[in-house]
Amino acid sequence: MMHDHSAKVAIITGSGAGIGKACALRFANAGINVAVADLSEPAIKSTCKIIEDNGGKAIGCRTDVSAEKDCQKVAETALRTWGRIDILVANAGVQIGGSLLETTEADWEKILGVNLKGVAYSCKAVLPTMIEKQSGSIVINSSINALFGTAGMAIYDMSKAGTLGLMRSLAVEHGKHGIRVNAVCPGNTITDFHINKMAGKGNTVEQLREMTKGYGLLGRAAEPEEIANVMYFLASDESSFITGQAIIADGGFSVT
Ligand SMILES: NC(=O)c1ccc[n+]([C@@H]2O[C@H](COP(=O)([O-])OP(=O)(O)OC[C@H]3O[C@@H](n4cnc5c(N)ncnc54)[C@H](O)[C@@H]3O)[C@@H](O)[C@H]2O)c1
Known part of the structure; x- marks a missing residue:
């Protein structure tokens, strides 16, 4: 397989739909090769097709981010195909509503598995190559719910707040390796x-x-593209002196 070392490479989880898909298209439009990692095969195909039809490069990776081996496989595939990983957008997440009293064990497992372990496994998979290259940018999709409580969203809010803890720890740990780690907190x-x-x-x-x-x-x-623009800014060199930050993109919701 020929390696194209000239273009940057981004892994974007949950990029079969929603904000992740908008990120994949935004990044590909900027000339970045995208590993489209998602649970859904048809959704992966749809994102890859749009990117390729527009002259970009994408590889589809069927991934359940709650399985560490899947996250490792995406990183291996990106490295095998393009020889580098510059960016991770850890976007895949699930929303489970309900008060804490209504929460089942299955809800806990799902939320912890996807929203917390999934983000951590995705980061863990790309860190070795980023450390080796002494550069990289990780953007985590958190939520405005990480910063403001919402009725009936207990474990979702908890999981999104947890991702900010991980983001700050990784930023502190890996700043010396030239790796920036930030999060976006989108509103509705x-x-x-x-x-x-x-x-x-x-x-x-x-x-x-x-x-x-x-x-x-x-x-x-917001439209997904408006959040993708913020993700792109944080992932790109335009934000080269920003790390360890949670950027709110909520149309001013949290100001009121
Ligand atoms: N939509 C909002 O209002 C909003 C607000 C704040 C934060 N967010 C966050 O943005 C992220 C994306 O949300 P969205 O609204 O675009 O969701 P979406 O449901 O529209 O898209 C999510 C994508 O992630 C994929 N996915 C789900 N579980 C997965 C797993 N285990 N492994 C890999 N892929 C998986 C789905 O197949 C889907 O393609 C989530 O982390 C969510 O919490 C969303």
């Missing part, structure tokens, strides 16, 4: 997750947009 964003949930209740995307009117200071929810 109209992604496939919300669209599918609403479709299940018989609502259209337009109705969903209508329902989110009035959110934050801008009076609306």
Whole structure:
């Protein structure tokens, strides 16, 4: 296999849909080769096709981030294909609602497995090559819920706050290796997750947009591309002196 060492390489988890997909397309548009890591094969194919149809380079990796061996395999595949990993966007996450009293053991396992271990395993898989190269940028998709409590979101909020702890620890540990680690805390964003949930209740995307009117200071929810732009900024050299930070992108929701 020929290695293309000239282009940067990003692994983006959960890039079959929503914010992760928007990141994959944004990064590919900037000339970055993207490893599309997701649980869903059809979703992976869809993202890869859009990237390739637009002249970019992508490899699809069927991945369950809650399995460490899957995360290791994505890193191995990216290195085998392109010879380098410059960026990780640890985006894959699940949302499980309910108060703590309603939470089941299965809910705990899912949230801890995907939102916490999955992020940690994804970081662990790329760190050795980044340390060797003495450079790299990791961006974790946390949530505004990491910083502000929401009723009925106990274990989700807990998991997202946990990712900020990991982000800061890794930033402290690996700054000396030239590796930057940051997080984005998005507010309400109209992604496939919300669209599918609403479709299940018989609502259209337009109705969903209508329902989110009035959110934050801008009076609306975000589009996935708006969050992808923040992820791209943090992943790129444009933010070369930023590390250990959680950047809020919530349309001013948390100011009120
Ligand atoms: N949508 C929002 O309002 C919002 C706000 C703040 C933070 N977030 C965070 O953004 C991230 C993406 O959310 P989204 O709304 O785009 O979700 P989404 O459901 O639209 O897309 C998530 C993608 O992740 C994949 N995925 C799920 N579990 C996985 C696993 N175990 N391994 C690999 N891939 C997996 C899914 O197949 C899907 O393609 C999540 O971490 C979420 O917590 C979302």
